[in-house]
Amino acid sequence: MKTSIIIVNYNAQPYLERCLAQIANNTDRPHEVIVVDNHSTDQSVPFLLKGKQQGLRVIFNPENRGFAAACNQGIKAATGHFLVTMNPDVFVPPQWLSRLIWHLTANPRCLLVGPKGRGIGGRQRAGLLNYSRKLEAADRKFARLYHRQSEPTKFLIGCLVLFNRRLIEKIGYFDENLPLGADDFDLSLRIRQHGYELRVAKDLLIDHTVHASFHRSDPAENERLADASWAHFHRKWQQELQKYGWERLFEDDLPVFPHETALFTPLRPANTVQ
Numbered sequence: 001m002k003t004s005i006i007i008v009n010y011n012a013q014p015y016l017e018r019c020l021a022q023i024a025n026n027t028d029r030p031h032e033v034i035v036v037d038n039h040s041t042d043q044s045v046p047f048l049l050k051g052k053q054q055g056l057r058v059i060f061n062p063e064n065r066g067f068a069a070a071c072n073q074g075i076k077a078a079t080g081h082f083l084v085t086m087n088p089d090v091f092v093p094p095q096w097l098s099r100l101i102w103h104l105t106a107n108p109r110c111l112l113v114g115p116k117g118r119g120i121g122g123r124q125r126a127g128l129l130n131y132s133r134k135l136e137a138a139d140r141k142f143a144r145l146y147h148r149q150s151e152p153t154k155f156l157i158g159c160l161v162l163f164n165r166r167l168i169e170k171i172g173y174f175d176e177n178l179p180l181g182a183d184d185f186d187l188s189l190r191i192r193q194h195g196y197e198l199r200v201a202k203d204l205l206i207d208h209t210v211h212a213s214f215h216r217s218d219p220a221e222n223e224r225l226a227d228a229s230w231a232h233f234h235r236k237w238q239q240e241l242q243k244y245g246w247e248r249l250f251e252d253d254l255p256v257f258p259h260e261t262a263l264f265t266p267l268r269p270a271n272t273v274q
Contacts, residue, residue: 001081003031003097007073009088010069012224013044015209016088018070025207026094029101034077039063066179066225075173086160089209093139096204100162103150111196113169115157116142119208123153123200138206146202154250156198158184159208170194172181180234185250189237195259
């Protein structure tokens with residue numbers, strides 16, 4: 001079955017070029033790539049126009065619609081059974097897609113799966129395991145040590161996640177009132193609230209350049225969009241935040257929703273080796 005890989009781009013052309021090259025070289029399953037450009041002002045547009053002539057699927061927005069809305073555009077245009085949303089500053093090793101798909105299909109209660117990563121926190125943090133600075137070599141070690149191992153988590157960072165159309169049927173689309181930030185926390189809560197789970201694929205390691213688009217964009221506009229996102233998130237989840245607090249909702253190992261009883265195993269202390 002085909003996978004649709006949806007990349008939301010805003011002023012990230014140098015990263016996007018490398019990201020697309022690694023997808024082309026390292027993706028081992030049938031796939032299509034859809035880039036949704038949120039009105040970039042760098043060299044992204046000429047780069048993507050050239051890519052479009054070579055068969056890349058591209059959606060050009062006349063304004064910055066925000067991350068969530070752009071993801072929804074890509075999902076609605078996608079033809080694949082599996083869907084990936086990812087940032088243009090994410091770099092993937094060989095056979096990355098097969099491993100994510102395996103974990104999603106092997107765990108029927110799972111609606112969303114993400115990788116371990118350098119540049120990612122929480123349960124997705126690569127940890128202190130001794131590994132090469134080169135992504136492919138480091139990933140091979142994770143793939144060998146944690147072959148087909150995954151674990152549940154309270155949230156997944158949205159820089160790269162895989163799901164199938166069941167998520168849209170059960171949960172719905174991304175909340176478009178979250179233009180910059182909080183979309184991944186919102187989606188994680190909605191999945192758990194509906195009785196499903198999220199999982200981290202421990203046998204896959206990616207690289208994530210944190211906030212690549214932020215550093216190449218207008219700081220005032222970034223702040224405006226981020227403030228709007230987090231204000232909406234806090235209004236939407238006000239009851240849960242007041243009742244449980246941020247740590248209980250996302251960081252500790254205690255359940256929030258009834259089906260989460262005994263679901264989470266303790267996180268290892270930060271100063272221990274995985």
